[in-house]
Amino acid sequence: MKSNNVILRSxxxxxxxxxxxxxxxxxxxxxxxxxxxxxxxxxxxxxxxxMYISFGIEKVSENIRMDFRKLAAIGVLIAIxxxxxxxxxxxxxxxxxxxxxxxxxxxDTELASAIIFDTGVALAVIGTAVNIILSxxxxx
Amino acid sequence: MxxxxxxxxxxxxxxxxxxFLYKYLNRQVxxxxxxxxxxxxxxxxxxxxxxAVASGATFxxxxxxxxxxGIDITSYMDGLSLLFGLLITGVGSLVxxxxxxxxxxxxxxxxxxxxxxxMFMGAMLxxxxxxxxxxxxxxxELTSVSSFLLIAYWYERKGxxxxxxxxxxxxxLGGFGMLAGFIMLIMMGDTFSIREIIANMDAIQGHALFIxxxxxxxxxxxxxxxxxxxxxxxxxxxxxxxxVSSYLHSATxxxxxxxxxxxxxxxxxxxxxxxxxxxxxxxxxxxxxxxxALRQTDLKALLAYSTISQLGLIMSLLGIGSLAVYxxxxxxxxxxxxxxxxAVFHLFNHSTFKGSLFMVVGIIDHETGRRDIRYLGGLMxxxxxxxxxxxxxxxxxAGLPPFNGFLSKEMFFAAVNDVSHAGIFGLNKIGMLFPxxxxxxxxxxFVYCMIFIFKTFGGAYRxxxxxxxxxxxxxxxxxxxxxxxxxVILIFFFPNVLGEYILIPALTAILPGMPISGHDVKxxxxxxxxxxxxxxIGVVVIGLLxxxxxxRWIQVMRNYPQxxxxxxxxxxxxxxxxxxxxxxxxxxxxxxxxxxxxxxxSFFVLLLMSSLLLLHGIQIDFSNNAAISIYExxxxxxxxxxxxxxxxxxxxxxxxxxxSVLGYMVSMFFVIFRAPDxxxxxxxxxxxxxxxxxxxxxxxPKMTKKIERIPFKxxxxxxxxxxxxxVTLLALSANGHKLFEPITSFFENAYELAGAxxxxxxxxxxxxxxxxxxxxxxxxxxxxxxYILVHQRVKRRGQREIK
Numbered sequence: 001m002k003s004n005n006v007i008l009r010s011x012x013x014x015x016x017x018x019x020x021x022x023x024x025x026x027x028x029x030x031x032x033x034x035x036x037x038x039x040x041x042x043x044x045x046x047x048x049x050x051m052y053i054s055f056g057i058e059k060v061s062e063n064i065r066m067d068f069r070k071l072a073a074i075g076v077l078i079a080i081x082x083x084x085x086x087x088x089x090x091x092x093x094x095x096x097x098x099x100x101x102x103x104x105x106x107x108d109t110e111l112a113s114a115i116i117f118d119t120g121v122a123l124a125v126i127g128t129a130v131n132i133i134l135s136x137x138x139x140x
Numbered sequence: 141m142x143x144x145x146x147x148x149x150x151x152x153x154x155x156x157x158x159x160f161l162y163k164y165l166n167r168q169v170x171x172x173x174x175x176x177x178x179x180x181x182x183x184x185x186x187x188x189x190x191x192a193v194a195s196g197a198t199f200x201x202x203x204x205x206x207x208x209x210g211i212d213i214t215s216y217m218d219g220l221s222l223l224f225g226l227l228i229t230g231v232g233s234l235v236x237x238x239x240x241x242x243x244x245x246x247x248x249x250x251x252x253x254x255x256x257x258x259m260f261m262g263a264m265l266x267x268x269x270x271x272x273x274x275x276x277x278x279x280x281e282l283t284s285v286s287s288f289l290l291i292a293y294w295y296e297r298k299g300x301x302x303x304x305x306x307x308x309x310x311x312x313l314g315g316f317g318m319l320a321g322f323i324m325l326i327m328m329g330d331t332f333s334i335r336e337i338i339a340n341m342d343a344i345q346g347h348a349l350f351i352x353x354x355x356x357x358x359x360x361x362x363x364x365x366x367x368x369x370x371x372x373x374x375x376x377x378x379x380x381x382x383x384v385s386s387y388l389h390s391a392t393x394x395x396x397x398x399x400x401x402x403x404x405x406x407x408x409x410x411x412x413x414x415x416x417x418x419x420x421x422x423x424x425x426x427x428x429x430x431x432x433a434l435r436q437t438d439l440k441a442l443l444a445y446s447t448i449s450q451l452g453l454i455m456s457l458l459g460i461g462s463l464a465v466y467x468x469x470x471x472x473x474x475x476x477x478x479x480x481x482x483a484v485f486h487l488f489n490h491s492t493f494k495g496s497l498f499m500v501v502g503i504i505d506h507e508t509g510r511r512d513i514r515y516l517g518g519l520m521x522x523x524x525x526x527x528x529x530x531x532x533x534x535x536x537x538a539g540l541p542p543f544n545g546f547l548s549k550e551m552f553f554a555a556v557n558d559v560s561h562a563g564i565f566g567l568n569k570i571g572m573l574f575p576x577x578x579x580x581x582x583x584x585x586f587v588y589c590m591i592f593i594f595k596t597f598g599g600a601y602r603x604x605x606x607x608x609x610x611x612x613x614x615x616x617x618x619x620x621x622x623x624x625x626x627x628v629i630l631i632f633f634f635p636n637v638l639g640e641y642i643l644i645p646a647l648t649a650i651l652p653g654m655p656i657s658g659h660d661v662k663x664x665x666x667x668x669x670x671x672x673x674x675x676x677i678g679v680v681v682i683g684l685l686x687x688x689x690x691x692r693w694i695q696v697m698r699n700y701p702q703x704x705x706x707x708x709x710x711x712x713x714x715x716x717x718x719x720x721x722x723x724x725x726x727x728x729x730x731x732x733x734x735x736x737x738x739x740x741x742s743f744f745v746l747l748l749m750s751s752l753l754l755l756h757g758i759q760i761d762f763s764n765n766a767a768i769s770i771y772e773x774x775x776x777x778x779x780x781x782x783x784x785x786x787x788x789x790x791x792x793x794x795x796x797x798x799x800s801v802l803g804y805m806v807s808m809f810f811v812i813f814r815a816p817d818x819x820x821x822x823x824x825x826x827x828x829x830x831x832x833x834x835x836x837x838x839x840x841p842k843m844t845k846k847i848e849r850i851p852f853k854x855x856x857x858x859x860x861x862x863x864x865x866x867v868t869l870l871a872l873s874a875n876g877h878k879l880f881e882p883i884t885s886f887f888e889n890a891y892e893l894a895g896a897x898x899x900x901x902x903x904x905x906x907x908x909x910x911x912x913x914x915x916x917x918x919x920x921x922x923x924x925x926x927y928i929l930v931h932q933r934v935k936r937r938g939q940r941e942i943k
Contacts, residue, residue, distance in 0.1 A: 026820070030898060030901045031895075031896045031897070031898060031901060032896060032897035032898050033897070033898055034816035034817045034820055034898065034900075035817070035820070035898070035901070036817070036898070036900070036901040036904060036905070037904075037905070038821065038904065039817070039820050039821050039824060042821070042824040042825065042828060043824045045828060046824055046827050046828055049828065049831055053831070069923070069924060069927060072919075072920040072923055072924075073920060075916065075920070076913075076916055076917050076920050079912070079913050079916060080913060083909070083913060093204075093205055093206065093910075096905065096906045096909065112895055112896070114896070114901075114902075114905040114906055117905050117909065117912075117913075118901075118905050120916070121904075121905070121912060121916050124916035124917075124919060124920050125916065125919065127920065127923070128919045128920050128922070128923035129828055129923075131923045131924075131926070131927055132832070132922075132923050132926045132927075133828075133831060133832060133835060135926050135927045135930040135931065136832070136835045136836060136926070136930060137835050138930070
């Protein structure tokens with residue numbers, strides 16, 4: 001994927017930021033509005049893939065030093081971890097809970113343990129998608 | 141309650157810490173010292189239960205796991221599980237102390253070793269404390285897996301890998317049989333709980349599945365406890381490090397089968413099949429093990445066969461003891477209760493003396509570099525302490541006083557004498573075989589014990605045959621076998637303390653219907669000059685004669701043809717199976733992707749179409765459909781055009797782009813039908829897969845318009861039309877049927893139940909959280925699979941270039 005495509009690069013610079021912001025929005029919004037860990041994770045992966053396409057694998061890997069395989073594994077561990085957390089309180093495995101809290105800036109905010117589970121989902125999805133695409137593209 | 145579970149699951153929880161302890165602290169402190177904390181604390185915790193359990197109390201705890209399927213981790217503590225729990229953690233502590241000195245801090249991958257060991261310990265504890273049949277099964281298989289990992293611990297060695305594979309194949313085969321048996325039990329008793337099944341015995345006895353369930357469960361128990369003819373995995377498992385052999389393959393894991401038989405005695409005991417299989421196979425194993433042990437020159441192999449033989453002894457005692465269920469409370473019943481008591485007693489004794497003997501072999505191996513008795517001899521002068529321990533353990537195994545093995549061996553003789561004139565199940569005809577086989581096997585046992593002790597420690601000391609200079613083992617390595625050796629002697633002098641607090645509660649658990657008083661099962665070393673004592677004296681006299689003349693006849697035994705051993709049949713069977721399945725698989729696994737797709741699609745069409753037709757499933761009903769809007773018509777037209785473009789495209793880029801157009805059109809449908817979540821997902825998935833396709837197509841050759849043969853094209857046409865037809869019919873019929881109440885109303889309460897206004901997400905993370913968790917696990921595994929496949933290919937190509 002080595003090409004000197006000025007237009008793609010210029011667009012990607014802006015688009016990646018927008019996509020990442022939007023995916024974060026999708027992720028956070030998932031509890032009440034369309035979105036969630038899977039979509040958020042997948043669109044984040046799309047943004048990362050866009051970066052790889054436009055700037056080349058070497059350059060991006062220099063700047064994002066992250067092992068996406070480990071990221072996926074961490075995601076799965078987080079998801080399982082939230083499952084076991086419920087067990088410690090005597091609830092069945094994977095019981096999710098939620099509550100309303102009065103936070104300084106946000107006012108009355110609902111915090112749900114499902115968001116931690118969702119984080120795990122998102123990380124697993126990002127890690128796996130990027131990992132597969134990188135593996136195949138490195139195979140020359 | 142939570143304390144109990146924290147202690148039971150402590151091995152699993154602690155295993156997470158082990159890699160860090162190893163990485164950061166191993167240079168200063170051997171990782172084993174930290175791990176020792178686990179079994180020791182559980183042991184102390186369990187000891188606190190002894191007084192309560194001894195007075196007849198039982199404890200029950202429930203932890204919800206998957207309540208919607210009725211799967212809970214129901215733990216039940218009675219005398220039997222407490223006895224096993226104490227053995228697992230007690231012997232476990234000693235083994236870990238021993239391993240600290242046995243496993244080198246510098247050379248060995250200790251974190252792997254201790255994680256596997258903790259995994260085993262946790263699985264074993266889970267197994268013995270579980271009352272839920274399926275949970276028990278899960279832990280049962282986990283012990284097989286951890287045993288596999290531990291046997292293959294030195295995986296660079298071929299023998300280790302093969303031994304591990306053999307153990308896994310045989311024990312998991314039995315495990316599957318056991319699962320089938322459990323499922324039959326669950327069907328008969330209509331409950332998952334062992335205790336409820338026992339309480340509901342009337343429904344089970346006389347049920348058509350009673351005998352099949354019995355056979356299946358025994359298959360599991362016999363493979364695990366290395367009974368004849370499944371015992372061949374145990375000698376090969378000796379490739380594991382010695383602490384593992386002494387822990388898993390003599391003291392605990394191989395006794396899981398015994399545990400299962402004991403647990404199931406209230407259910408199956410009293411039937412003739414159960415008696416003959418358990419007692420009969422047990423006796424055959426006893427004889428086979430002791431005979432084969434004589435031929436061994438490797439000390440560990442000798443101990444492995446002796447373990448098989450001793451397990452057979454315990455098994456046959458349990459079989460004889462099951463007659464107590466047949467006779468019920470009364471004088472005859474009590475006689476056989478004593479046999480069960482002897483089984484439990486010998487089980488405990490065996491763990492003590494065999495554990496110490498394995499540790500002795502480990503010490504000899506560690507200090508001399510040899511395990512072969514043909515090279516060893518005269519170690520008595522250089523290793524006096526080790527010799528003493530070996531003497532205690534060996535004499536106890538041979539059944540000599542003043543060691544605990546004498547007591548349980550006498551009780552064993554008493555039991556076989558009693559059973560020979562029980563007069564039921566056809567025993568009046570061949571009952572005499574019981575004492576005869578038992579007596580002959582005991583002679584052989586005596587002889588191999590003598591070989592073990594005196595060929596290693598007696599005779600002339602020949603240092604020139606050994607590879608290194610020999611001296612006594614370090615104190616740390618001696619502590620554990622000394623403790624076990626002391627127990628061997630202490631139990632001989634104070635057997636009834638053990639009996640009252642640990643063995644009788646276990647007995648009550650195995651035979652719940654029997655009134656058991658301490659008077660019936662009093663152990664005493666001296667009970668007059670009776671048949672049992674005469675039998676023991678006979679064993680010693682003939683055994684000594686045989687041992688003195690061993691040189692003459694043992695060579696004959698070693699020349700036993702290899703082609704007639706069980707191992708030979710196993711190897712033949714395995715390689716035959718591999719060959720058959722390879723030739724069968726090669727017939728359809730051609731390597732052509734087109735063929736694979738043909739198989740997949742034809743099965744898909746065949747299965748779905750035939751079930752649709754046979755079950756009269758086709759029912760098309762448009763009456764409830766909404767009106768078709770102009771947008772939908774437009775989208776469908778666009779989709780059809782895109783689909784045809786894919787078919788007719790002359791280059792790949794065009795094909796890929798039109799395929800993604802098709803996908804985006806589908807997501808437009810989701811928008812029209814007000815499913816924003818689906819639309820979003822579909823859109824992002826399309827984007828990512830398009831990139832993926834482009835990457836994959838890089839590897840493909842240029843698309844050429846070649847003219848294929850007519851049959852080739854015809855097959856493609858038939859299959860694609862059939863698949864399309866099937867899916868369409870299926871979708872329309874699914875719409876036409878209303879078989880069940882819709883479950884939508886449940887999800888509409890998402891806000892109250894999960895605090896989420898987005899139903900889709902609430903389903904994903906909460907209602908069906910289990911699915912999501914497993915899905916992302918599968919996703920991650922698939923990703924790793926792709927990575928490994930691609931990278932191995934790259935690596936192999938690189939190697940070829942170097943050549």
